Amino acid sequence: MKQTLLQEKYPIYVAEIAKTETTYNTVDALVAYYKGKIAENPKVQFIDVFDHYAHTSKIGGPIVEGLKAAVDIIFCFGFAIPTPQMLAVRPRSIGIADMGDKYVISFMEAPMQPANEAMEAWTLALRDA
DSSP states (O other), X not given: OEXXXXXXXXXXXXXXXXXXXXXXXXXXXXXXXXXXHHHHOTTOEEEEEEEHHHHXXXXXXXXXXXXXXXXXXXXXXXXXXXXXXXXXXXXXXXEEEEOSSEEEEEEEOOSSHHHHHHHHHHHHTTSOO
């Protein structure tokens, strides 16, 4: 998993996982996996799954070549609301892109280290041992 800046301003984590490296062979299976991880933690609330590929296709927007599916799993780690401005960085989402031979899993760095640690652990555990 690598940390990088998207468009030189968004801190994100990205993992590229070859389909041969994981037992999860569909985007739906990956969504179910993440939903299970979210459900295991009583402080995390699942919100929804957004089919970004379907939306972008519907409006005729450009889609990177080779992309087969793209979804965002939306959830919240909101343990507290220390300021009203904290709402600007919530909820969280994990993006799953099916690029044919691999998945690209990404999420934006959270302002709370336990959330980053959990999302990173969930994602790294996708690779078969």
